[in-house]
Amino acid sequence: MKGDRGADQYKPSFRPYDDAMIKKLLLALLLLIALFLIIIGILMWKELGQSPKGERLARIQQSPNYKNGAFQNDPPSKMFTSGDASPKEAPKPDHIERAPVKPLPAIKTALKDLHRDQDLVIWFGHSSVLIQQDGIRYLIDPVLDSRFPLSLAISPYKGTDIYTPDDIPEIDYLIITHDHWDHLDYKTVLALKDRVKSVVCGLGVGQHFEYWGYPSESIHELDWGESIPINKNTKLYALEARHFSGRLSGNPTLWASFMIAGPRNIYITGDTGFGDHFQKIIAQFKSIDFAIMENGQYNPSWNQVHLMPDGLVKALDILHPKYVLTYHHAKFTLSRHSWYDPLENIYQSSKDKPWNLLTPVIGEVIDLDAPKNTEPWWRLN
Ligand SMILES: [Zn+2]
Numbered sequence: 260m261k262g263d264r265g266a267d268q269y270k271p272s273f274r275p276y277d278d279a280m281i282k283k284l285l286l287a288l289l290l291l292i293a294l295f296l297i298i299i300g301i302l303m304w305k306e307l308g309q310s311p312k313g314e315r316l317a318r319i320q321q322s323p324n325y326k327n328g329a330f331q332n333d334p335p336s337k338m339f340t341s342g343d344a345s346p347k348e349a350p351k352p353d354h355i356e357r358a359p360v361k362p363l364p365a366i367k368t369a370l371k372d373l374h375r376d377q378d379l380v381i382w383f384g385h386s387s388v389l390i391q392q393d394g395i396r397y398l399i400d401p402v403l404d405s406r407f408p409l410s411l412a413i414s415p416y417k418g419t420d421i422y423t424p425d426d427i428p429e430i431d432y433l434i435i436t437h438d439h440w441d442h443l444d445y446k447t448v449l450a451l452k453d454r455v456k457s458v459v460c461g462l463g464v465g466q467h468f469e470y471w472g473y474p475s476e477s478i479h480e481l482d483w484g485e486s487i488p489i490n491k492n493t494k495l496y497a498l499e500a501r502h503f504s505g506r507l508s509g510n511p512t513l514w515a516s517f518m519i520a521g522p523r524n525i526y527i528t529g530d531t532g533f534g535d536h537f538q539k540i541i542a543q544f545k546s547i548d549f550a551i552m553e554n555g556q557y558n559p560s561w562n563q564v565h566l567m568p569d570g571l572v573k574a575l576d577i578l579h580p581k582y583v584l585t586y587h588h589a590k591f592t593l594s595r596h597s598w599y600d601p602l603e604n605i606y607q608s609s610k611d612k613p614w615n616l617l618t619p620v621i622g623e624v625i626d627l628d629a630p631k632n633t634e635p636w637w638r639l640n
């Protein structure tokens with residue numbers, strides 16, 4: 260009888276997984292993970308850039324903004340505060356539309372046919388902007404290649420990727436506000452190398468450009484408050500911002516806002532939290548004709564290093580520019596708000612304010628001599 264056999268005598272004739280097989284499966288899984296990491300590493304190695312070293316690092320170490328082996332904000336700022344996105348402050352997940360459902364409207368302007376003597380601004384979505392003033396052409400933070408790595412996890416919205424590096428004409432000054440991936444794109448700057456005369460960036464960011472083959476004499480790295488002459492009418496300043504940096508982390512390079520101080524003063528915030536620096540900047544330059552302001556990818560927990568909607572309005576009250584274009588929205592979802600919230604917030608907040616808010620679609624030419632009113636295009640999507 261079966262019941263006569265003791266449990267210790269029972270030996271199954273078949274075990275689906277023996278120990279040796281489990282070990283082999285685990286080993287195969289580990290090898291697969293290792294292979295995946297090696298492939299990712301090879302693909303990203305160049306894109307990671309390089310940390311500043313040698314003479315560049317020695318210069319950085321002289322900066323008053325560099326302490327204990329990293330650049331620092333003044334006052335010290337946290338990437339995350341304990342306030343986090345509480346349910347009161349952040350929209351509930353079922354009420355937000357983090358990405359648009361339909362393609363966003365955009366205009367394909369023939370950039371290579373633009374006349375240099377036309378003073379203009381063209382926004383390409385997120386933080387990429389082309390500026391022409393006084394015959395000089397500037398390109399800010401171009402991220403125009405939607406392939407790896409940004410699109411690995413973060414793809415541009417449909418309709419927002421109609422410009423590629425091939426569309427970009429000769430650039431006099433490529434301005435990079437900081438080395439985060441959504442501002443400094445390896446593939447874009449590599450593709451533009453032969454069309455860029457000079458790069459202007461914060462201290463240390465030039466190391467990436469040198470590593471990627473840009474001639475060192477074309478790279479101008481500035482500390483906050485430093486400037487380079489552009490022509491007899493214009494100087495380009497790197498100015499304070501409240502943010503952080505690093506392709507991975509660690510604040511090894513300097514983040515900055517920029518002022519094209521020329522026939523018009525054109526201010527570009529880069530990524531920044533609200534801070535005293537806005538007071539200092541308006542005290543130095545007296546008036547701002549055109550302000551390009553960070554607006555989007557915010558979260559109450561990040562308010563020391565990104566502008567929240569109320570911080571943006573406070574900053575504009577201080578800077579009192581004639582015209583305002585906001586950016587850092589409408590291309591990538593990097594935060595939890597609805598994709599159109601930044602635009603709607605500033606549109607509502609600007610109604611009784613002295614500045615003129617411009618809300619062009621991607622690729623639309625803003626004529627700096629006579630900026631036209633623009634429509635709340637995001638409401639149609
Ligand atoms: Zn950033």
Ligand SMILES: [Zn+2]
Pocket residue numbers: 439441442530587
């Ligand atoms: Zn950013």
